[in-house]
Amino acid sequence: SRNIRLAVIPGDGIGVEVVTEGLKVLDAVGGKVETTTYDLGAKRYNSTGEILPDAVLDELRGYDAILLGAIGDPSVPPGVLERDLLLKLRFELDHYVNLRPVKLFPGVETPLAESRPEDIDMIVVREGTESLYAGAGGVLRRGTPHEVATQESLNTAFGVERVVRYAFEQAQARPRRKLTLVHKTNVLTYAGDLWARTLDRVGLEYPGVQTDYCHVDAASMFFVSQPERFDVIVTDNLFGDIITDIGAAVAGGIGLAASGNINPDGTAPSMFEPVHGSAPDIAGQGKADPTATILSVAMLLNHLGLTRQAARVEQAVADDLLERQTNWTARTTHEIGDDITARVAG
Ligand code: IPM
Ligand code: MN
Numbered sequence: 001s002r003n004i005r006l007a008v009i010p011g012d013g014i015g016v017e018v019v020t021e022g023l024k025v026l027d028a029v030g031g032k033v034e035t036t037t038y039d040l041g042a043k044r045y046n047s048t049g050e051i052l053p054d055a056v057l058d059e060l061r062g063y064d065a066i067l068l069g070a071i072g073d074p075s076v077p078p079g080v081l082e083r084d085l086l087l088k089l090r091f092e093l094d095h096y097v098n099l100r101p102v103k104l105f106p107g108v109e110t111p112l113a114e115s116r117p118e119d120i121d122m123i124v125v126r127e128g129t130e131s132l133y134a135g136a137g138g139v140l141r142r143g144t145p146h147e148v149a150t151q152e153s154l155n156t157a158f159g160v161e162r163v164v165r166y167a168f169e170q171a172q173a174r175p176r177r178k179l180t181l182v183h184k185t186n187v188l189t190y191a192g193d194l195w196a197r198t199l200d201r202v203g204l205e206y207p208g209v210q211t212d213y214c215h216v217d218a219a220s221m222f223f224v225s226q227p228e229r230f231d232v233i234v235t236d237n238l239f240g241d242i243i244t245d246i247g248a249a250v251a252g253g254i255g256l257a258a259s260g261n262i263n264p265d266g267t268a269p270s271m272f273e274p275v276h277g278s279a280p281d282i283a284g285q286g287k288a289d290p291t292a293t294i295l296s297v298a299m300l301l302n303h304l305g306l307t308r309q310a311a312r313v314e315q316a317v318a319d320d321l322l323e324r325q326t327n328w329t330a331r332t333t334h335e336i337g338d339d340i341t342a343r344v345a346g
Contacts, residue, residue, distance in 0.1 A: 003032040004304060007063040007269070011041040012081075013278030014288035014333075015069020021290035021337025022067060022297045025316070028345040029309045031301065036063075040085055042073030051084040057092055065300050066093075066271035069293065070278035083135070090128050093268035095261035096159065097166050098126035098240060099299070100275065102227075102247030102257075105318050107325035110250055112224060119228040120251055123174075125167040126240025128261055130159045131191075133237040155191040155236070160198045166264055167234035168206045178231035179203075180212040182219045182239055195236070220246055248275055252321075255289030258296040260303060270303055272296040286332035291317060294340055316343035 008023065010016040026033055038056060045051055060066060071086045072078075090098070104110055104120035112120070134154035141147050164181075171179040181199045185192030196213065203211050214222065214229075216239045222229050223246045235243065248257035257275035274292030282288060295317055301310035320340050331339070 003034045004065070005063045006033050006035045006300075007060050007066045008035050008037045009040050009066060009068045010037065011069040011071045011278060012043070012073045013070055013280045013283035014276075015041070015071070015278050017069075017284070017286065017288050017333045018274060018290040018293040019067060019069040021333060021340075022293040024337050024341045025294050025313055025344055026297050026301075028341045029301070029313055031306055031309055041071055042076050042081060045081065046075055051081065052088055057089075060089070061093070061268050063269045065269050065304060067293075067297065067300060068271055068273040070274065070276065072278045072280075074280055087133060089271060090261050093261070093271065094263050094265070095128045095268075095271060096130075096163055097260075097262040097264055098128040098237070099260040099262050100124040100126055100240070100244040100247065100257070101299075102230075102244065102251050104251045105256075105321045107322035108252035108256065109325075110252060112227065112250055115227055115250070122227070122230040122247070123170055123232050124240055124244050124247060125163060125170060125232060125234045126244060127159065127163045127235070127237045129237070130154050130156065131237035131239075153188070153191050153236070153238075155194050157194065157198070160194055161202060162264075164195075164198050164202050164234055166262075167232055168202055168209055171209045171232040172206055174231060176231040177208055178210045178212065179206075180214050180219075180230055180233050182214050182216050182233050182235040182243065184216050184239070185213070186215060191236070199234070216243065219243060223247060223250060244275060253289075254292070256291050256295065256321075258292050258299055260296065260299040262303065270300075272300040272303075286334060288333050290333050290337045291321070291340075294337070312344055313340075316340050319343055 010019040071081045102122045104117045106117050132151055132153045136154050137151040139149045167179055171177055183192045183195050185196055248254045254276040259273055259275050261271040263270050274296055276292055298310045298313040
């Protein structure tokens with residue numbers, strides 16, 4: 001089989017450090033991978049004013065997948081790189097599924113005293129291209145006492161149906177076969193109604209999947225009080241952003257949370273990234289945990305159909321996490337990466 005062509009965007013802050021470790025693991029697992037690195041992020045913006053040139057975006061479309069570290073730096077006003085780089089990639093490459101597993105590995109500490117690994121094992125299917133993230137809205141009389149700011153949530157029948165369908169497929173492939181819609185239908189009546197009707201209609205095609213509904217505020221509570229309620233969750237872009245941070249917290253912290261921005265139709269490459277940000281406060285100190293990136297690499301391998309390699313990476317991480325509990329030692333970013341790499345190779 002031909003080589004996998006991978007575009008790598010280390011980005012800013014700890015993104016660079018964790019991506020180095022992710023690539024080390026990818027190399028050890030033995031896939032034939034050709035990587036090309038793109039220097040997008042704060043440095044490029046500050047020195048050239050460029051964020052995501054059209055030519056670069058077009059080039060990125062040609063890869064099999066993208067690995068991204070993290071974007072954002074205090075030298076750039078908030079929102080600039082987020083909107084014009086990260087979100088632009090997600091929108092332009094039609095990453096309509098933002099796949100975020102929330103899974104407690106054995107040996108990992110959770111703040112939930114009563115919960116065991118079998119209780120925290122879900123997949124959040126976060127919509128990735130619509131909702132409040134679409135940027136609809138505007139401002140009137142800005143800077144005056146009469147300023148009016150509107151920010152509208154965009155939800156299309158097409159966009160909702162395709163992500164709901166993807167979530168049903170995920171649920172059908174898991175032992176519990178349960179799909180929960182998380183929304184706020186009691187207040188967001190137009191969008192909520194579209195989501196609820198779509199779930200019901202598409203659900204007719206998946207009689208083996210049990211469906212459930214939960215308001216986002218209640219879901220936030222259940223994430224910490226009864227996480228075992230959830231198997232697969234489907235939700236809109238903003239709700240998914242928020243609940244997956246709660247999910248990361250209950251499953252061992254943001255240092256372990258992986259994600260995939262998926263284009264299920266294959267019309268553009270999918271992009272894998274840790275859920276965490278660039279953490280400028282600890283950048284360059286070898287303090288970042290590369291595990292989230294390494295688990296994102298496992299998701300990447302799975303996405304490319306390299307399921308055996310993906311399982312090996314995930315097993316190596318699971319073993320390392322167990323070892324952390326029984327035999328804890330302080331390790332740098334490199335050391336964690338080296339240890340997981342050794343397990344993958346060995
Ligand atoms: C995430 C991040 C992004 C988001 C930001 C950086 C734009 O919080 O990946 O969850 O809101 O999606
Ligand atoms: Mn987020």
